[in-house]
Amino acid sequence: MSGKRLIYLPLGGAGEIGMNCYVYGYGAPGEERLIVVDLGVTFPDMETSPGVDLIFPDVSWLKERRDRIEAIFVTHAHEDHVGAVAHFWEDLGAPVYARAFTANIARRKFDERGLGPEIVKTQEPWPETQTAGPFEVGFVPISHSIPESSGLVIDTPMGRLVHTGDFKIDATPVVGEPFDTATWEEIGREGVTALVCDSTNVFSDHEGRSEATVGPEIEKLLLDAKGMVVATTFASNVARLKTLAEAGERAGRSIVLMGRAMRRMVEAATETGVLDRFPATVPVEDAADVPRENLMLIVTGSQGERRAASAQLARGKHFGMELKEGDLFLFSSKTIPGNEKGVIRIMNQLSEKGVDVIDDSSGRYHVSGHANRPDLIAMHKLVDPKLVVPMHGEHRHLRMHARLAQENGRRGALAVNGTMIDLTTGKPCDYVETGRTYLDGSVMVGALDGVVRDRIRMALNGHVTVTLVLDEEDQPLGEPWCDTMGLTETGRSQQPLEAALEEELAQFVDRAKPKVLADDDALEEGLRRAVRNAAQNEMGKKPEVTVVISRLS
Amino acid sequence: MSGKRLIYLPLGGAGEIGMNCYVYGYGAPGEERLIVVDLGVTFPDMETSPGVDLIFPDVSWLKERRDRIEAIFVTHAHEDHVGAVAHFWEDLGAPVYARAFTANIARRKFDERGLGPEIVKTQEPWPETQTAGPFEVGFVPISHSIPESSGLVIDTPMGRLVHTGDFKIDATPVVGEPFDTATWEEIGREGVTALVCDSTNVFSDHEGRSEATVGPEIEKLLLDAKGMVVATTFASNVARLKTLAEAGERAGRSIVLMGRAMRRMVEAATETGVLDRFPATVPVEDAADVPRENLMLIVTGSQGERRAASAQLARGKHFGMELKEGDLFLFSSKTIPGNEKGVIRIMNQLSEKGVDVIDDSSGRYHVSGHANRPDLIAMHKLVDPKLVVPMHGEHRHLRMHARLAQENGRRGALAVNGTMIDLTTGKPCDYVETGRTYLDGSVMVGALDGVVRDRIRMALNGHVTVTLVLDEEDQPLGEPWCDTMGLTETGRSQQPLEAALEEELAQFVDRAKPKVLADDDALEEGLRRAVRNAAQNEMGKKPEVTVVISRLS
Secondary structure (H helix, E strand, C coil): CCCCEEEEEEEECECECCCCEEEEEEECCCCCEEEEECCCCECCCCCCCCCCCEEEECCHHHHCCHHHEEEEECCCCCHHHHCCCCCCHHHHCCCEEECHHHHHHHHHHHHHCCCCHHHEEECCCCCCCEEECCEEEEEEECCCCCCCCEEEEEEECCEEEEECCCCCCCCCCCCCCCCCHHHHHHHHHCCEEEEEEECCECCCCCCCCCHHHHHHHHHHHHHHCCCCEEEECCCCCHHHHHHHHHHHHHCCCEEEEECHHHHHHHHHHHHCCCCCCCCCECCHHHHHHCCHHHEEEEECCCCCCCCCHHHHHHHCCECCECCCCCCEEEECCCCCCCCHHHHHHHHHHHHHCCCEEECHHHCCCCCCCCCEHHHHHHHHHHHCEEEEEEECECHHHHHHHHHHHHHCCCEECCCCCCEEEECCCCEEEEECCCCEEEEECCEEEECCCCHHHHHHHHHHHCEEEEEEEECCCCCECCCCEEEEECCCCECCCCCEHHHHHHHHHHHHHHHCCHHHHCCHHHHHHHHHHHHHHHHHHHHCCCCEEEEEEEECC | CCCCEEEEEEEECECECCCCEEEEEEECCCCCEEEEECCCCECCCCCCCCCCCEEEECCHHHHCCHHHEEEEECCCCCHHHHCCCCCCHHHHCCCEEECHHHHHHHHHHHHHCCCCHHHEEECCCCCCCEEECCEEEEEEECCCCCCCCEEEEEEECCEEEEECCCCCCCCCCCCCCCCCHHHHHHHHHCCEEEEEEECCECCCCCCCCCHHHHHHHHHHHHHHCCCCEEEECCCCCHHHHHHHHHHHHHCCCEEEEECHHHHHHHHHHHHCCCCCCCCCECCHHHHHHCCHHHEEEEECCCCCCCCCHHHHHHHCCECCECCCCCCEEEECCCCCCCCHHHHHHHHHHHHHCCCEEECHHHCCCCCCCCCEHHHHHHHHHHHCEEEEEEECECHHHHHHHHHHHHHCCCEECCCCCCEEEECCCCEEEEECCCCEEEEECCEEEECCCCHHHHHHHHHHHCEEEEEEEECCCCCECCCCEEEEECCCCECCCCCEHHHHHHHHHHHHHHHCCHHHHHCHHHHHHHHHHHHHHHHHHHHCCCCEEEEEEEECC
16 A cells, blocks of 8 residues: 555535535545545525536536546435436546435436436445445445435445444434444444545534424424415425324325426336325316315425526416415525525515415524534544544635534544645645636636626626727727616716716717727727726716627628 | 695615605695705715715705705714715705714815815704704704714604614713713603614614613723734714723723724814824824834724725834734624625735734724614603604514514604604605615616616626718728727637627628618617627627717718
């Protein structure tokens, strides 16, 4: 083993919540054989990425080392772990391993991109393992909020690694296998070089609550409800879907699933046999036939997404269903930071309809799928690694988690995206350029390409097109022309803004020297400056400008 | 009094938190004499109002009735109550009344707009009153988080009205007068027609905590701190500024105020004598001379504002000060919905510097300035009105507050912006068109004018300018030209996007009939459609388009 090393390199998920992508390598420096754990997405927002459809990690580093990638392992079927696996597959070209349910979801993604389902291999859980170059990888069932979530045991020539994936410690998780303390203890007993561990909930200082505590609370709510009940949660939180549907069934209500993503999740879970007993549902088309006081709709859109079922129901009729005075709407979910305004918009629209809204503020109708601080400490103890490497979290989560390990007498290594760690020393051994790639419509755009920056600038400042036609002797034919978009119609001078700007531009052209009129760059720059200054005078802001100079020839 | 009525009309603040503007009127229908209570602003966001500087209520209704406005009363000096008073004054033209501190802040706003300070009259507190047409208005001191906050007692020919303004029930508010139960009881004893009451915190179901409980907790934190301490809160939360500064002083630290808004608030409070004992501060220029472990900076930017002191300090050096490992940063504030991402960005930047961050999640370092549910019930009891009209809140707050009144055996009226209420019946008697006006640079733009909508569209879809020059016979001179902004450089065909679009446009022009080439509208529409379809093919989205047709004549 002399001269070889065991490395860890996060390309996504270490410095944010979402977009998980972790690389492990073993070999001589620069020649390591690699495996990839998870390949997920994150979601755009208006403030930083308007118009963008999806955000991926930048995997250029992996693409350039394509021949060294042995395999891709996907821990579970949440979008921030599986969402990018089909998008990048042609660039990476390695087999994808996952347990049956995760594989089912992944295959749907390959299928959507016209790629064959055989790329995704179903792997049985631990103690079965898969050899991938120098790695021996097993999926150990772990409790989370979606079926077949798994931590990975990665045996290497330099010892055992444990990668938790997303997890919580839950003995009664409703869906998926209970957290199995004995198994994790046994895995730890053989000695663990490093534990790479979920950090999402490190700031929650109480012990996590079990999914099984949610159902009885929701049932009570339902028994008191007089009208129709609508509940929303993440489509991919299959455990909660079951919790909600079973509570509804116990309360004597007919269950309707509304929203494509939700139906697809339940379908995949049923196909793969991981949802053993999901209550019978009424097709959405038949829902109107059921008396509303006997109905429970379980709908997508817990984050206030404008096109999801919850937003549609808040605005008006959706699939013939309409909410009214006395109905109840339950957010069985946490609002992800940044989504507050969208969620509040829905709450107010529901309030206008006279619908009562219940959210998670009481703590009774939602529990998290991630391990809280005491549970992280428990996991560290169980696995008893030489090194704790916090993953899946913003910088503050990773730092707090590393500190938590240290406070409990362990070594902790803080590695954000792009920091390569030598897992035997816990020290950084390289830094790699990382970033984000945007799916924008149907094309990929680098986050730093300036495309989205220009869009943000137009949103802030508006846009002016300036056109000027010149003849063969560089003499203006007519005056410069302005077309504005996203700007006031009338400026400070009370005349139409475009006319006011054109006046200033005409003066600039009148005064322009022949040398400037003959030089596209100088003329463009002059027109740009003139229109921006004129706009500043007229309305106190400088718009983005497109100058088009047409020369007759 | 026959044929006369007593009305209430919210134009802002009833349907949102912020932008308060309430109208009271008395007289024959359509001829009521009016007073305005508060004239505030709210703040823009990237999602709904990119590039906008400030948001005002639409006061067209008031402008059209300018001759009927007797006076404007401002309850306190927070921006969402006083921020628009100078902007609209020339349209409304009535005298402005406020207590000394509020008047000081208001006069600065008039001064900035070149208006005379004499417009703002200082009014002494209750039992003094001011006659305004049929109204007799007194400022009753009430506890909130800024000096001289007041509720209004408005005596009318149809009985007494109480308008609480923003308030909490706090016997030890640190700054401003304690809540005086006896006075409010006495005011209620004479019979109150309607209580128009703050609704902001109706969803908080525990009794409100006093500002005085915060200082000792912060002092403990400071005594444990080893490095520099930075604390942030709202600049206008003068009570908290004093709480923070006094805790710092007790912990033996030198206090530095950083941020113009904060220094201005303390200056106004000192000028008007309402800050009796504010600890001595060190000018920001001298802060670097104080050993960092003896320093406490109190800074603006608790909401993550990019240009405020807290964001500057999180990014790097600011006024020669730089945060480092072992320093402490305290958010003594609540994050307003919509600002989470900005606040979290700062937390992570601080984490990268090794700075420990404490926020309000423990409940120890921040208390609200608004009355919680039990305190609202207490206020209803004290004033004992015939009618409760919830104000200052989103729809869900107003609805819950009206219901709270009803549950306690009172009449509650739900009136959102634009709903005119007859205060003797509690019933709506008219509906008025309301909305928002944007300050965009230096011009005012209606929220529904389409200006901001176009900017949002450019942010989502990007922009293309298409230009075409035609000769005197309507024959194209050269081919159509494309300039894109905010779009990918290379589309699906792997050639430059602009070239790909121009190819399609050239084909369209080649095929265009002479009738189309001669008709500006038809030609523009054809070019627009051609470029949008071509873009959809190339990159899966349809951009906003400006078409410029130049005809030689």
